[in-house]
Amino acid sequence: MTDICVLRDITARYGDVTVIDRLNLAIPEGAFVTLLGPSGCGKSTTLRMIGGFETPAAGQVLLAGKDVTHVAPNHRDTNLVFQDYALFPHMTVAENIAFGLKRKGAPRDVIRQRVDELMQLVRLPDMAQRLPAMLSGGQRQRVALARALARDPALLLLDEPLGALDAKLREEMQHELKSLQRATGKAFVFVTHDQEEALTMSDVVVVMNKGRIEQQGAPVELYRDPQSRFVASFIGKSNFFEGRLQEASAGIGRVEVAGGTLSARLGSAPLKAGDAVVVAVRPEKVALATERPQGNAIEARLQSLSYKGAKSTALFADAFGRRIEMDFNPEERRIEAGDSSVWLGWQDADGIVLAA
Amino acid sequence: MTRSFAWVGSWLLQAYYMLFVAFLVLPIFVMILMSFKNSEFLGFPIKGLTLDWYGAALADPAILGAVATTAFVAAVSTLIALVVGTWAAVALERLQGLAKAVAFVILCIPLAAPGIISAISLRIFAFDIGLELGVPAIIMAHTVHAVPFVSLMVLARLSHLPKSQTEAAKDLGASPITAFCLITLPFLKPSLIGASLFGLLLSMDDFNRSFFLGGFEPTLPILVFERMSTGISPQINAIASIVLLVTLSMGFVGERTLRRIGARK
Numbered sequence: 357m358t359d360i361c362v363l364r365d366i367t368a369r370y371g372d373v374t375v376i377d378r379l380n381l382a383i384p385e386g387a388f389v390t391l392l393g394p395s396g397c398g399k400s401t402t403l404r405m406i407g408g409f410e411t412p413a414a415g416q417v418l419l420a421g422k423d424v425t426h427v428a429p430n431h432r433d434t435n436l437v438f439q440d441y442a443l444f445p446h447m448t449v450a451e452n453i454a455f456g457l458k459r460k461g462a463p464r465d466v467i468r469q470r471v472d473e474l475m476q477l478v479r480l481p482d483m484a485q486r487l488p489a490m491l492s493g494g495q496r497q498r499v500a501l502a503r504a505l506a507r508d509p510a511l512l513l514l515d516e517p518l519g520a521l522d523a524k525l526r527e528e529m530q531h532e533l534k535s536l537q538r539a540t541g542k543a544f545v546f547v548t549h550d551q552e553e554a555l556t557m558s559d560v561v562v563v564m565n566k567g568r569i570e571q572q573g574a575p576v577e578l579y580r581d582p583q584s585r586f587v588a589s590f591i592g593k594s595n596f597f598e599g600r601l602q603e604a605s606a607g608i609g610r611v612e613v614a615g616g617t618l619s620a621r622l623g624s625a626p627l628k629a630g631d632a633v634v635v636a637v638r639p640e641k642v643a644l645a646t647e648r649p650q651g652n653a654i655e656a657r658l659q660s661l662s663y664k665g666a667k668s669t670a671l672f673a674d675a676f677g678r679r680i681e682m683d684f685n686p687e688e689r690r691i692e693a694g695d696s697s698v699w700l701g702w703q704d705a706d707g708i709v710l711a712a
Numbered sequence: 713m714t715r716s717f718a719w720v721g722s723w724l725l726q727a728y729y730m731l732f733v734a735f736l737v738l739p740i741f742v743m744i745l746m747s748f749k750n751s752e753f754l755g756f757p758i759k760g761l762t763l764d765w766y767g768a769a770l771a772d773p774a775i776l777g778a779v780a781t782t783a784f785v786a787a788v789s790t791l792i793a794l795v796v797g798t799w800a801a802v803a804l805e806r807l808q809g810l811a812k813a814v815a816f817v818i819l820c821i822p823l824a825a826p827g828i829i830s831a832i833s834l835r836i837f838a839f840d841i842g843l844e845l846g847v848p849a850i851i852m853a854h855t856v857h858a859v860p861f862v863s864l865m866v867l868a869r870l871s872h873l874p875k876s877q878t879e880a881a882k883d884l885g886a887s888p889i890t891a892f893c894l895i896t897l898p899f900l901k902p903s904l905i906g907a908s909l910f911g912l913l914l915s916m917d918d919f920n921r922s923f924f925l926g927g928f929e930p931t932l933p934i935l936v937f938e939r940m941s942t943g944i945s946p947q948i949n950a951i952a953s954i955v956l957l958v959t960l961s962m963g964f965v966g967e968r969t970l971r972r973i974g975a976r977k
Contacts, residue, residue: 444880446898
């Protein structure tokens with residue numbers, strides 16, 4: 357698979373602050389790539405540099421093999437769906453969608469046909485003559501999508517476009533976006549701070565933090581094999597046990613933590629005995645027992661229970677002040693509130709050793 | 713106890729309001745009334761009504777000439793002020809920090825200058841650049857006077873234009889100029905209409921600048937002033953009433969237009 361867009365050693369600064377630090381990224385053709393990170397991590401700036409709205413202080417932006425670093429947005433083969441949609445309020449839906457085609461100087465009948473086609477694609481028939489103010493949030497979102505797709509860009513950029521929608525509509529739009537991406541076969545670059553959104557839609561998730569890429573990969577990879585504490589806590593939830601690596605052999609590390617030793621898979625980052633590390637364990641991997649289990653075991657007391665349907669959470673605390681979360685299904689097992697201490701355990705393979 | 717006398721307070725408030733309104737509109741009302749009086753002498757009692765003064769005013773070539781001059785000056789100066797003022801506002805909006813503050817203050821200085829000072833300095837300026845007194849000089853002065861008003865009105869709205877609007881236009885292939893014409897200008901329409909009306913009224917009403925920079929073609933306020941120095945006649949009241957009517961209808965039309973645009977949004 358070739359890359360439609362490549363960022364090479366991109367650096368961006370606002371005044372003296374470096375917001376992006378020598379970032380390298382390749383967007384494969386036809387892929388749904390999500391830039392995920394907390395606010396201020398540089399994900400939107402990265403997107404805007406691909407779109408041409410910011411110029412990097414150093415580095416190159418390649419689009420379809422050509423250097424477009426200093427090419428203005430109106431001469432770039434990318435289109436952006438803005439966070440606030442940026443629909444033109446004085447133009448009808450049809451005029452909004454036709455805007456980009458008119459700038460290309462397309463003939464009138466071609467424009468009309470393309471607008472109809474796009475309105476079908478985003479499932480907005482019969483809305484052609486409405487003004488944006490007369491549309492609901494979800495409808496505006498679709499118009500923005502249709503407008504951005506109208507010029508058939510090599511790459512579609514989406515800057516947190518679902519942020520303004522309510523939870524249910526948001527989920528609906530996530531599926532729609534994904535199927536739209538499949539239908540058009542275009543590469544999408546999607547920016548969000550919502551990890552669930554990222555996992556749902558993406559082929560590749562790029563986790564960003566403080567202007568750098570922490571890790572990138574398929575959602576499953578990121579969830580199963582986080583390579584840093586940041587990723588383990590940002591994608592899904594994790595329990596962390598801080599300690600010191602005693603020994604590492606055959607992919608398993610033994611970690612000395614307060615109150616005992618834990619065994620877990622080693623992450624891919626090179627670690628040696630004596631390093632300060634954390635063991636990360638997903639809440640759904642934690643098992644509860646009344647007797648001390650074989651292998652990894654932490655003695656703890658129940659702090660609180662929160663009922664959330666099939667995936668409810670029990671929060672425990674141990675003698676060393678660590679808080680341990682456990683996901684469970686109340687339909688399958690009951691957890692009694694009580695003051696007696698219990699044992700929490702998990703398989704070695706369910707924990708991962710990461711640099712602290 | 714206090715409650716039972718509450719109506720007194722309410723009644724006093726209403727009476728006060730009526731009195732205030734009367735104070736505001738009575739002079740205008742008397743002026744209009746006098747324009748219909750069938751006598752040379754302004755004042756009560758009124759023995760009969762006539763439309764002759766209107767006929768005389770509308771048949772007077774000097775008055776018609778002054779009306780034409782006034783309208784021409786107002787239209788041209790407003791048009792130039794619209795272009796220059798909008799351009800200044802757009803340029804100012806792009807500045808940052810201290811530069812923006814300084815530019816803003818400079819823009820506002822003409823507003824703070826008293827009319828007569830402004831008029832004298834403009835006359836000196838016209839003399840310095842070799843501009844002869846007369847209609848072009850008045851237009852220059854009225855334009856300079858109107859520009860800050862236009863800029864401020866445009867600026868007020870421009871600051872509400874989301875950056876993403878023009879960015880979206882550029883993203884969709886529009887050059888910066890096309891984006892300005894197709895997105896920014898329509899967005900500014902209400903303030904441009906407001907600024908035009910304001911500019912027209914400002915120019916039509918102006919005395920100081922028209923007086924100091926005028927030549928042999930007086931604008932209406934100057935003509936009225938000259939006529940008054942030779943003696944007041946109901947003909948002047950007729951002219952003033954017509955001017956009032958025109959001004960009111962301009963305000964009315966403007967209000968309606970802005971409301972219609974507002975309703976569309």
